[in-house]
Amino acid sequence: MRDTIEIVVIGAGVVGLAIARAFARAGREVIILERNSRIGEETSARNSEVIHAGIYYPTGSLKAIHCVRGKEKLYRYCVKKGVSHNRCGKIIVSTQSGQQPELKALHSQATANGITDLQWLTRSEVEKLEPSVQCVTGLLSPSTGIIDSHSFMLALQADLEAANGSVAILSELVRAKVSDQGLQLTVKVDDQELELTANTLINSAGLYASQMANKIEGLSVHSIFRTYYAKGNYFTYDGPPPFSRLIYPLPENAGLGVHATLDLANQARFGPDVQWVNNIDYTVDGERIDKFYAAVRKYWPELPDGSLSSGYAGIRPKIVAEGKPPGDFIIQGPKKHGVPGLINLYGIESPGLTAALSIADHVIALLEKR
Ligand SMILES: Cc1cc2nc3c(=O)[nH]c(=O)nc-3n(C[C@H](O)[C@H](O)[C@H](O)COP(=O)(O)OP(=O)(O)OC[C@H]3O[C@@H](n4cnc5c(N)ncnc54)[C@H](O)[C@@H]3O)c2cc1C
Structure with missing residues (x-):
């Protein structure tokens, strides 16, 4: 039976x-x-082990609803259960003046999703908070954090x-x-x-x-639904963390852009990029390192040569194919x-x-x- x-x-x-x-x-x-x-x-x-604020997703989508509700529940849960986390905040930066409308659109999207704590930062305000970062303006999200997943x-x-x-x-x-x-x-x-x-x-x-x-x-x-795979490679930074908050460029298609995150051991890493793949294989594609130097130097020009090494990779389960919204x-x-x-x-x-x-x-x- x-x-x-x-x-x-x-x-x-x-x-x-x-x-x-x-x-x-x-x-x-x-x-x-x-x-x-x-x-x-x-x-x-x-993954990046980031507790996201809920900024990017279309209002009313499940991603927006569950990110905003999930974030609050998660912070409360971490406190109650003693799960290591740090509400360190993040700054999304525009690195060219032409990107300003995109950053403003993100601010409007976040407001529509009920995120009311974002703060605009001028270049010098960003420099004060994060002296290594070079940008035109920044948007600070105080409720973003990191967690030991x-x-x-x-x-x-x-x-x-x-x-x-x-x-x-x-x-x-x-x-x-x-x-x-x-x-x-x-x-x-x-x-x-x-x-x-x-x-x-x-x-x-x-x-x-x-x-x-x-x-x-x-x-x-x-x-x-069919599942498509979009790999995200990470490279780790061999040195003391250059930032105390997470630093994000503007999002790109299928990902949030090669951003700087920290883990709770204060190790900085950059990623994830977007590499569409057909199979589940977590090997980091070391050939992509030059693209990482270029992407990171847009907001951290002083990134030293030879300071990045292959980290790890994750794969996003996507329900849409490459190039689709x-x-x-x-x-x-x-x-x-x-x-x-x-x-x-x-x-x-x-x-x-x-x-x-x-x-x-x-x-x-x-x-x-x-
Ligand atoms: C590169 C990257 C970065 C990310 N960064 C973030 C971030 O910073 N913040 C955030 O909120 N989210 C992030 N995410 C998303 C987050 O990691 C995922 O949404 C989440 O981990 C999904 O969890 P899951 O339980 O659905 O899937 P999984 O963790 O994949 O678990 C599925 C489980 O099912 C098991 N399984 C599969 N088939 C079978 C079977 N037939 N029988 C038994 N077991 C089976 C697998 O072994 C696996 O353990 C990121 C994702 C990626 C790829």
Whole structure:
């Protein structure tokens, strides 16, 4: 006989962990299936670790809503649980006078999204705050910060387990089938295949969400979003951090521009760039280093030769192909695809780390409306 579990979440990235935690705390029986040997080894471990303010995204989009709500929840959570973070602020800089309208448009977008704390800075005000930065003007976002994403995920896992939920590592969902009894799952554990039935299945498989959806027999292929991959390479700076805040240029298509971030150990790094790829391969393309020097020197002309080295790379799960306008998060419940008890999440790229706690509320609400 098959075991029946109330809720199965696929993927122990930050989003799957946040969703499972929320269900467990609501008193529901929940297990996460994670095919790796540890939690958070894919996109959730390969990002800028920035708590975003919610400036860039179209008003009313899921990215805007969940970034703004998620940020507030995340700061409160970090304080309550002792997760390392720093509300260090960031400055978005224009480096040519022709970029001023773009910076103004960002300010308007942020205001429309409910971000009311941005401050305009003149060149000399930026220089006072960040003497190494060269720019025309700057926009200071005081509510942007950085977080230790792994500590955040460990705290989510601890909450999940304290509420009787669990994570099954080395457990890969290989296929599923929609049936009258629920979703019938085939899970690979070591070399064995086990059968399970879930009343609810949450597909939070990140870069693999589309592949996973295609393995659900009974789900209409027309409802499945394709995932495209846009790699972001990072290069680390071998020296004391040149800034005390995050420094961002204006966003570029598909990314936020090669920005300077700091981690909580005060190591500066630059990235991510945008490299469209066909496969999931996290190798940093060292050939791109010259482009990094050029991009960073637009706002930090003194960047010394030979001071950058290959860091790491992450891959953005995109629902749009290269050259297309940015897509939103897709959180698809039964109303959209017709399968009771199934939620598919596609395109959970940035700001997914910031938004995770709010995305979890959204998923719970979708199932409550059933
Ligand atoms: C370069 C880059 C920079 C970013 N910077 C930021 C930032 O500064 N701030 C921010 O807010 N966001 C940022 N993001 C976005 C953020 O990292 C992601 O939105 C978030 O980590 C997504 O989490 P996830 O749980 O959806 O996916 P993942 O972390 O990828 O987790 C999915 C999990 O599913 C598992 N899985 C897949 N298939 C199966 C299966 N069949 N069976 C079992 N398990 C399976 C995988 O092993 C994985 O652990 C960035 C992203 C990138 C790529």
